[in-house]
Amino acid sequence: MDTKDYIASGILELYVAGSLSEKENEEVHNAILKNPELLAEVESIEKAIVHLTAATKKDASYSFSSIKNQLKVDKTKVISIAKPKNNWKQYLGWAAAFILGSTLILSVLQNNKLKEQVATEKQQLEEQIDKASNSLAEAEKLIDIFRDKDIISVPLAGQKVSPNSYAKVYWDKKTKSIYLDAKGLPEPPKGKVYQVWSLKLSPLTPTSLGTIDTFTADANKIFTIENANESEAFGITLEPAGGSTSPTLEQLYTLGAVSS
Known part of the structure; x- marks a missing residue:
């Protein structure tokens, strides 16, 4: 040795x-x-x-x-x-x-490390509980909205560019807002966003309700959007990031008229 x-x-x-x-x-x-x-x-x-x-x-x-x-x-x-x-x-x-x-x-160091770990896990658990509570509250709110007899339900069917796409609008005129269920839309390509439109049919006049910038990150694909318009139809187009001033009709994914 x-x-x-x-x-x-x-x-x-x-x-x-x-x-x-x-x-x-x-x-x-x-x-x-x-x-x-x-x-x-x-x-x-x-x-x-x-x-x-x-x-x-x-x-x-x-x-x-x-x-x-x-x-x-x-x-x-x-x-x-x-x-x-x-x-x-x-x-x-x-x-x-x-x-x-x-x-x-060594014992002191391990004890301090354990305390830090417990504190971190406690914070994470509290955040998960808060998130679950908020999610549950949101889910219950949506259920109440969807069941409200005064809510106008507008199905949006797939169009030529994407026949299999679909969506649904729940329009609450009292709060001047819509709840868009966009689960039936595919993930947008990179650099593109979905844009929601309120339409008047005679003459055809589109009004932008904004872009869905959080589409990919949102797991439920249900979005709350303000709508103070007297809408006769709703449509969703695929637009460049940031949105467009008028809808690109060649990229119209879904469209649906409000029942009279």
Whole structure:
């Protein structure tokens, strides 16, 4: 095993903490005597434990001066290091403090993350409940409107450009608005929008009721549109984005007359 793998194995931390067996302790001790990199790593581990212990317990002070005094280098650069066996309880205490501190920090971080997750999920749930409540309220409102005997229902049939298309207008003269059910229209091509028209038939006079810019995004395809006109018919054309001043008859998708 090379030096890097030896250090990465974690055995030096166990050595410093005094958690190795007598045989393992002897083997690591001999390895440190032969390898300056291992000695430097042991000193680094010891310093890290001291800093952590000082941070977690302010009234405790530890020094490695007694250990450093035992580290001697002779003229032939042969390293002599005392075995930590006699201080294993002290090392073990430091290691325990290190583990405890790390565990507490991890626990706090996980707890904060959990709180953030719960708060996010709570907000999402509240938004879903609000959305569902609003959707239910809108659905109930539409049902009441569609069942109202004073509401004028106008079916719009598909035309030459799109024979399979269809739509339906529910005209509430009291509120001067229409409810357009456009579920039977295909998705408009990119750069195009559907435009709704109120028509007078004699002479033929179209009045724009606006474009359906949210057609693709609206799942229900039911749109509320203001209509203060005395409409005799309704039509829907496909127009360039932004709409047109007059209907493009070649792109007339649906058309329906108001029953007299």
